[in-house]
Amino acid sequence: MTDSNKLTRRDFTVSSALALLSGVAITITGCSDSSDSPTTPGLTTTTTPAPTPPTPSDVTGTIGANHGHTAVVTAAELTSDDTVILDITGDASHPHTVELTPADLDQIAADTRVTKTSTTNAEHAHSVTFN
Numbered sequence: 001m002t003d004s005n006k007l008t009r010r011d012f013t014v015s016s017a018l019a020l021l022s023g024v025a026i027t028i029t030g031c032s033d034s035s036d037s038p039t040t041p042g043l044t045t046t047t048t049p050a051p052t053p054p055t056p057s058d059v060t061g062t063i064g065a066n067h068g069h070t071a072v073v074t075a076a077e078l079t080s081d082d083t084v085i086l087d088i089t090g091d092a093s094h095p096h097t098v099e100l101t102p103a104d105l106d107q108i109a110a111d112t113r114v115t116k117t118s119t120t121n122a123e124h125a126h127s128v129t130f131n
Helices: 011-022 102-109
Strands: 024-031 042-046 084-087 097-100 112-118 127-130
Touching: 097 102, 097 112, 102 112
Parallel strands: none
Antiparallel strands: 024 042, 084 097, 112 127
16 A cells, blocks of 8 residues: 555544534445455445334224223224224224224324214213324
């Protein structure tokens, strides 16, 4: 290796500082016995791929004045472009449903609080809150 190919301490320090400030990883390369490797020192940057967005999972709602009802929006329903009619009967002796619009589903998937009122049955309704 010749003196003209050497990386000075100052050059290394400046390059390192700039890389750290820009969030880039530094790989120092140098002389090698392999003909496939570079023969002059230099800086190689690598980038990290963007994180994959989380996959939606089922979301369980909280039911006011509950007595056996269950409200679960499935991951598949969260990505629906259609209105979902959710059956919240659960272990109760009578049924109720909750209507969730595509906008409601988007909000639930985004972890935003959504509260809906169920249908009335057995002379009462329930407030169902997601997130």
